[in-house]
Amino acid sequence: MSSREDILGRVRRQLGRTAENAASGRAAMERHIAARAPGPRGILGNDLVGRFREKSAALSSSVEDIADLAQVPAAIARYLDSHGLPPQAVCWPRFAALDWQAAGLRVESRPARGTDLVGISGCFCALAETGTLMLCSGVDTPAALSLLPETHIAIVPAARVVAGMEEAWTLLRRESGELPRAVNFISGPSRTGDIEQTIVLGAHGPYRVHILIVASQ
Amino acid sequence: MQVRSMHFKARAGEKLADAKLQVNLGRSKSKFVDKRAHAILDLEDFEATREAARQLRDLTLKDLDLWLERFEQEATRRGATVLWARDGAEVCQLVIDIGRRHGVSKVTKSKSMLSEEAGLNQALEAAGIQPVETDLGEYILQINDNEPPSHIIAPVFHKSKEDVSALFARTHHLPPKTDIQELTREAREVLRPHFLSAEMGISGGNFLVAETGSVALVTNEGNGRMVTTMPGVHVVITGIEKVIPTLEDLATLMRLLPRSATGQSISNYFSLLTGTARSGETDGPAHMYFILVDGGRAAMVGGEFAEMLRCIRCGACMNHCPVYQAVGGHAYGWVYPGPMGSVLTPLFAGMENAIDLPHAATLCNQCGVVCPVKIPLPDLLRRLREKQVERHLRPWSERLALNIWSWVAQRPAWYALATKFGVRYLNWLAGGQASIPVLGLAPEWTRGRDFPAPEGKTFRELYAARRAPRREASR
Amino acid sequence: MRVGLFVTCLVDLMRPRIGFSALKLLEAAGCEVVVPATQTCCGQPAYNSGDRPNALALAKKVLAEFEDCDYVVAPSGSCAATIRSHYVDLAGEEAGLAERMAKLAAKTFELTDFLVNVAKLEQVPGKYAGSITYHDSCAGLRQLGIKAQPRALLAQMPGVQLREMSGAEDCCGFGGSFALKFGEISAAIAEKKCRGIAAAEADAVVLGDLGCMLNIEGKLRRMGVATRVLHVAEVLAGDAGQEER
Numbered sequence: 001m002s003s004r005e006d007i008l009g010r011v012r013r014q015l016g017r018t019a020e021n022a023a024s025g026r027a028a029m030e031r032h033i034a035a036r037a038p039g040p041r042g043i044l045g046n047d048l049v050g051r052f053r054e055k056s057a058a059l060s061s062s063v064e065d066i067a068d069l070a071q072v073p074a075a076i077a078r079y080l081d082s083h084g085l086p087p088q089a090v091c092w093p094r095f096a097a098l099d100w101q102a103a104g105l106r107v108e109s110r111p112a113r114g115t116d117l118v119g120i121s122g123c124f125c126a127l128a129e130t131g132t133l134m135l136c137s138g139v140d141t142p143a144a145l146s147l148l149p150e151t152h153i154a155i156v157p158a159a160r161v162v163a164g165m166e167e168a169w170t171l172l173r174r175e176s177g178e179l180p181r182a183v184n185f186i187s188g189p190s191r192t193g194d195i196e197q198t199i200v201l202g203a204h205g206p207y208r209v210h211i212l213i214v215a216s217q
Numbered sequence: 218m219q220v221r222s223m224h225f226k227a228r229a230g231e232k233l234a235d236a237k238l239q240v241n242l243g244r245s246k247s248k249f250v251d252k253r254a255h256a257i258l259d260l261e262d263f264e265a266t267r268e269a270a271r272q273l274r275d276l277t278l279k280d281l282d283l284w285l286e287r288f289e290q291e292a293t294r295r296g297a298t299v300l301w302a303r304d305g306a307e308v309c310q311l312v313i314d315i316g317r318r319h320g321v322s323k324v325t326k327s328k329s330m331l332s333e334e335a336g337l338n339q340a341l342e343a344a345g346i347q348p349v350e351t352d353l354g355e356y357i358l359q360i361n362d363n364e365p366p367s368h369i370i371a372p373v374f375h376k377s378k379e380d381v382s383a384l385f386a387r388t389h390h391l392p393p394k395t396d397i398q399e400l401t402r403e404a405r406e407v408l409r410p411h412f413l414s415a416e417m418g419i420s421g422g423n424f425l426v427a428e429t430g431s432v433a434l435v436t437n438e439g440n441g442r443m444v445t446t447m448p449g450v451h452v453v454i455t456g457i458e459k460v461i462p463t464l465e466d467l468a469t470l471m472r473l474l475p476r477s478a479t480g481q482s483i484s485n486y487f488s489l490l491t492g493t494a495r496s497g498e499t500d501g502p503a504h505m506y507f508i509l510v511d512g513g514r515a516a517m518v519g520g521e522f523a524e525m526l527r528c529i530r531c532g533a534c535m536n537h538c539p540v541y542q543a544v545g546g547h548a549y550g551w552v553y554p555g556p557m558g559s560v561l562t563p564l565f566a567g568m569e570n571a572i573d574l575p576h577a578a579t580l581c582n583q584c585g586v587v588c589p590v591k592i593p594l595p596d597l598l599r600r601l602r603e604k605q606v607e608r609h610l611r612p613w614s615e616r617l618a619l620n621i622w623s624w625v626a627q628r629p630a631w632y633a634l635a636t637k638f639g640v641r642y643l644n645w646l647a648g649g650q651a652s653i654p655v656l657g658l659a660p661e662w663t664r665g666r667d668f669p670a671p672e673g674k675t676f677r678e679l680y681a682a683r684r685a686p687r688r689e690a691s692r
Numbered sequence: 693m694r695v696g697l698f699v700t701c702l703v704d705l706m707r708p709r710i711g712f713s714a715l716k717l718l719e720a721a722g723c724e725v726v727v728p729a730t731q732t733c734c735g736q737p738a739y740n741s742g743d744r745p746n747a748l749a750l751a752k753k754v755l756a757e758f759e760d761c762d763y764v765v766a767p768s769g770s771c772a773a774t775i776r777s778h779y780v781d782l783a784g785e786e787a788g789l790a791e792r793m794a795k796l797a798a799k800t801f802e803l804t805d806f807l808v809n810v811a812k813l814e815q816v817p818g819k820y821a822g823s824i825t826y827h828d829s830c831a832g833l834r835q836l837g838i839k840a841q842p843r844a845l846l847a848q849m850p851g852v853q854l855r856e857m858s859g860a861e862d863c864c865g866f867g868g869s870f871a872l873k874f875g876e877i878s879a880a881i882a883e884k885k886c887r888g889i890a891a892a893e894a895d896a897v898v899l900g901d902l903g904c905m906l907n908i909e910g911k912l913r914r915m916g917v918a919t920r921v922l923h924v925a926e927v928l929a930g931d932a933g934q935e936e937r
Contacts, residue, residue, distance in 0.1 A: 665879025
């Protein structure tokens, strides 16, 4: 007997599984899945962008508001300069056409390598409740770009700030149908508390997360 | 992992006497207890969220076979291979087979308690595959000769930064650092090349989502993402009880898990992984495997201890346990310490191997009131004690004492006589003092504290005496 | 109201005066109090040790002795909780027994809970002048919700100065047989509790359970700390001395 049959067989026996109750059980299962009932929520006000900004800052991300996408290169140039970082980065393909050169930046649209110091990504959406970025992996949204470099800069359209995880799932189902390979929720720079329960920023992921909230797209 | 729970009492004694450990354990209140209490305040209704979590866990466990089949179907459809392992030995064999099939010489690992149960690292090394732990705490344990973890969320809770500093200096052959920030940076630099060169990544799974065939990973460091994004092969090892129905159910549990574990409203990184890399994707594994492990879980389904299967491995119970706070995790002798470990170890590793664990509790229920899925831990511990009695595993002296007490307590005349003498004897031992410093009958008590002297007469006799003259007067 | 006083074995053996204080309080609340003469033990030691047969035998005895009372009151959170929360479990499948145990459970109360919520005592008979801190026993707190009740009654005494300790709700380390099986760990937990008591800088620590009382008193004395250890019944009944400053 295979391990699978052995294990499932034991579970079925413990539950008193019969052909009849299997059929009704499966029907109940599908009903529960279809219902997608959310549970009790967190306390949230009406100003989603304000809440997102507040929570992101509490998680040690830095946040800047800008009017539109055209202002992104200048904003990033200022940020890199203020942190003494070299004026170069990798970015998602959707941002390749922004006027980086005018801001004095060398930005390549390609997957991140171990040597890249700055990664510029967008996001699928952002969760106000916890100050969280939601990124979906894909051909044009490589996951490693927000992971390997020491500095991660995320461009967040204000219209894509949703209340919480439940809203994000609803949006994802509506716009994508199928789940991407990886949905990564990012809440600030990487950190660890393993040594003496003292929180230290910059474990294996980025040290710094800078968020640009774009008012209009 | 080898079971050492039979040495609980002796090890507990050592831990109580370990002054450095006691300092480290003292961090429990501020770092875990207080933070958690603060973090639940921004939920609309914490108790309602707990109840919702309990219900969805019970709903799944009630039809666990069906939910597992559903998960397997979805995961397979999305390109993963779903394998099943009866026990730790099978886990190791399956992982080694996968490693050999894909020509793997190095594996990066993010946290998996199941892999601890199975002793996976040792098995990989014996098979010529190098495992590298990447969770900072687990890495520290690995380089310390594969020391076992002492807490399920904070594996080196028992260590000070000086311990880590000395260990790093010895292992990395670099000058010792004492600043925690610098130590963390050093670990990052040492581990980075491994992340980029390993052919296979092994992770645990906080939850398996049946609706989508996905695994949810909760981490803070980024190592979970590294381990599941960079290598060409990703293996998920987790217990069969981890399956949950929908993405909405996942969101509910994610409101409770980080808050209960570390007092965070969400973990730094929370990833939902579904299947293999799509064509054109530059990141992500080409091959994904799930190893669903029984290891004693199937036998608990639908039984007297089924509630324990709700556990989402947050660690809140041990953080709030006065016994854990006093002795730490290593005394428990296996993978899982504290209240949840005292229930799981006898059930997974054999009741005879962990006789003391269910008794090493005051049944205070400080654990139960914080458990995010409302597991009635003291009731389960008591039920394990009942099992021990049924299987004649208790010492004869204990059985005798309980039988004598019960026999006498059912016979009021005997009871009155015995207690009259008993309290007079204790009173005499006290010799007029308020307490007795040494009591031969109860050495465990008096080694650490005095035994207060009784008043010298029983309530029974005093009450009878008070009523007697009144009865006389009313004649 | 015909109230059966469940004295508890530890009060009977170690601190009879607490039984008399409880009696005084119930009479002050206007209750007719009966004290079944054959009562001994609620069976908790056997129950918590996993010995169901012995526990059940004692539970049946308690049922027989107290079934006819309107209420059953005990000066102990853990004994009241055993009767209230666990007797039905012990009854198991035995015909009709679970129902009778459920009825008994519904009318069994810990003393301060009874005085506040059932008898609605408006003025406790005793006087006490001094500073106290309060230890919330685990069984009373987490099984029966005893927290506000003793404090409400103590607030009826103008001479009482309540200084809450940090960790008032933390376990004292008694745990019944735990103290006898794992004495070292038990004493370590007790030490932490006693340090909290000492830090509150009160003349006395007041509590509602004999197990905690003996444990805490024994540890304080071994530590050389002179804080008095009093049962809440003694204080409320005015039997703890210290009526004036």
